[in-house]
Amino acid sequence: MSFLTQFEFFATCPRGLEGVLATELYELSVLEVNPAFAVKERTAGGVPFSGTWVAAFMANLYSRIASRILLKVVTQPYCDEHDIYVLAREQPWEQWFDASRTFRIDVTAIKSPLHSIEFTMLRIKDAICDRLRDRIGARPNIDKIAPDIRIKAFITPTDCTLYLDTSGRPLFKRGWRLDKGVAPLRENLAAGIIRLSGWTGSDPLFDPMCGSGTFIAEAAQIALRIAPGLNRNFSFEKFRYYDIAAWQRMKAQALDDSCKAISYAKLSNTLLIYASDISNKMLAKALENLRRASCSSMISLKQCDALDIVAPCDLPGVLVMNPPYSERISVHLRRAPRYWNSSTEFQTSNPSNANNIFFREFGNVLRQQFLGWKVFVFSSDRKLPGQMQLRASTKTPLYNGALKCQLFYFNI
Numbered sequence: 001m002s003f004l005t006q007f008e009f010f011a012t013c014p015r016g017l018e019g020v021l022a023t024e025l026y027e028l029s030v031l032e033v034n035p036a037f038a039v040k041e042r043t044a045g046g047v048p049f050s051g052t053w054v055a056a057f058m059a060n061l062y063s064r065i066a067s068r069i070l071l072k073v074v075t076q077p078y079c080d081e082h083d084i085y086v087l088a089r090e091q092p093w094e095q096w097f098d099a100s101r102t103f104r105i106d107v108t109a110i111k112s113p114l115h116s117i118e119f120t121m122l123r124i125k126d127a128i129c130d131r132l133r134d135r136i137g138a139r140p141n142i143d144k145i146a147p148d149i150r151i152k153a154f155i156t157p158t159d160c161t162l163y164l165d166t167s168g169r170p171l172f173k174r175g176w177r178l179d180k181g182v183a184p185l186r187e188n189l190a191a192g193i194i195r196l197s198g199w200t201g202s203d204p205l206f207d208p209m210c211g212s213g214t215f216i217a218e219a220a221q222i223a224l225r226i227a228p229g230l231n232r233n234f235s236f237e238k239f240r241y242y243d244i245a246a247w248q249r250m251k252a253q254a255l256d257d258s259c260k261a262i263s264y265a266k267l268s269n270t271l272l273i274y275a276s277d278i279s280n281k282m283l284a285k286a287l288e289n290l291r292r293a294s295c296s297s298m299i300s301l302k303q304c305d306a307l308d309i310v311a312p313c314d315l316p317g318v319l320v321m322n323p324p325y326s327e328r329i330s331v332h333l334r335r336a337p338r339y340w341n342s343s344t345e346f347q348t349s350n351p352s353n354a355n356n357i358f359f360r361e362f363g364n365v366l367r368q369q370f371l372g373w374k375v376f377v378f379s380s381d382r383k384l385p386g387q388m389q390l391r392a393s394t395k396t397p398l399y400n401g402a403l404k405c406q407l408f409y410f411n412i
Contacts, residue, residue: 004052006036008072010163012046013065016398017192021065022047024195028058053243056166056236057250061229064191064218067170070152070163078160081114081123084153087160088127096164096239097149099138103128104147109155124153124162148238168235175232176217176293185322185378187228189400190214193407194222196396197318197376203272204317206373208309210275210301213286215320219273220295225261227254258294265298274312276304307361309369316372323359323379356387363388366412375410384408 013021022042029037029049037051037058046066049055059069076087097103105128107121114120128151129139150165172188194215199205201223207215221228230251236242265271277283280303290296300312366375366388377384380403385392388410396407 006050006052007056008048008050009056009059009166010046010048010070010072011059011063011066012068012070014067014186014189014192014399015045016396017065017189017196018042018044018047020192020195021063024063024065025049025059028062029055031058054246054250057243057247060167060171060234060236061227061250061254063171064222064228065188065195067172067188068165068167069171071166073162073164075159075161077158078155081116081120084120084155084160085123085127088124088162089131091131091162093128093131094135095241097140098136098240099132099140101148101238102141102143102146103149103151104142104144105151105153107153107155111157112155113157114155120153120155124151148235150235164235164239166234166236166239168233168238171229173232174221174228174293177212177214177289178292184212185214185400187214187218189398190322191218191222191228193320193376193378193398194219196407197320197374197409199318199320204274204313204315205272206274206312206317206319207321208276208304208306208319209321209323210277210286211282211322211324213275213289215322216273216275216286216299217289217293217295220271220290220299221293223261223271223273224258224265224295224298226258226294230254230258262294271295271298272313272315272317273298274300274302276302276306276309278303278305307358307365309365311369311373316370316374318374318376319366319370320376321378323377323384355381359384359387360389363390366390366410370412373412375412377408377410378405379408380405382406385410 011021011025019042022039025039025047029039037055038049040048040050049059056069056071059066063069073091074087078084078087105121105124107117107124109117109120125142133139150168152163152165154161154163172186174187177184177187199219205216205219210216275286277286283301283303287296287301290299378398380400385408390410392408393411394409396409398405398407
């Protein structure tokens with residue numbers, strides 16, 4: 001095996017973002033001088049691609065949308081758990097790691113005839129341990145919390161595919177977010193939504209309900225060319241075999257590019273990213289996260305009720321938000337008594353009623369203050385456009401974990 005060996009990879013992502021992930025990977029493949037970096041037809045849950053180690057490095061370091069980069073070890077038909085055991089035992093795991101590394105097995109099965117996923121996982125674990133014991137005389141240990149090596153098995157009704165996870169911790173864990181809200185938006189989902197909005201960094205971007213700052217931190221790192229994987233480690237760094245010199249050169253180049261972009265933005269004051277929130281506590285979290293993301297000094301944060309917002313600059317841009325519900329919406333209404341009257345519908349015991357009142361008034365604010373802006377609202381509430389009394393130009397289905405949501409686009 002040489003560093004020019006071609007591998008098959010699979011980049012996973014939140015459902016609904018496969019299209020923008022494929023575009024992102026294609027852009028990375030064009031930048032790469034090695035023409036063997038080839039992006040293939042996207043599938044549900046991700047995008048396959050092929051290339052040398054350099055392709056895996058680029059995807060892990062630069063992809064803002066992928067969740068994991070998996071290296072395909074083998075795909076083969078099976079009939080039962082014994083077939084999967086034999087398949088796993090035949091693979092040269094000793095080329096990738098030795099008994100000093102801990103590992104973990106994860107199994108995903110779709111319409112599989114197997115009786116037990118847990119038993120299948122156990123058989124794969126036994127096969128890998130038996131293989132390493134026979135080849136190097138020792139068995140590795142299992143670590144379900146923080147393993148050195150992660151092995152994924154994807155099982156369909158007819159085939160079993162084994163992968164090595166080159167990422168380790170999910171790629172949305174950039175390393176900058178420690179303070180977060182109750183139901184935080186994952187970083188790669190936020191980056192995908194920004195990508196779907198068409199924002200590239202030159203126009204204004206405003207989040208009027210920024211919470212802990214996920215949208216604005218991702219937007220700032222896009223504008224400042226900060227590679228999302230620059231400040232974290234990856235599982236492939238614990239493999240016995242990978243191109244260490246190429247990886248070190250790529251990280252050094254990424255760091256140099258971001259330093260130049262940050263210096264230029266500070267000198268030219270061209271970062272047009274704005275945010276506000278009604279909660280000073282959330283703004284403090286956002287500021288700390290922005291500091292860790294290396295962009296706190298270049299983003300305007302303001303404590304403001306969303307019903308009081310105005311356009312933060314003269315140029316129209318993109319307004320993007322993931323609105324809170326229930327208790328935090330009630331806070332907005334309690335602090336805005338001018339929207340009540342003697343026949344008010346608002347009742348603190350009825351969160352749904354509070355949402356209706358708030359979003360109706362918020363729709364009025366958008367019509368009055370944000371003419372020419374493109375507004376993107378991410379929500380699991382399909383009734384939101386009606387509550388805002390706005391017609392959505394597009395509705396893009398997305399998933400926040402297992403929760404089905406939609407990205408509503410309003411052209412004000």
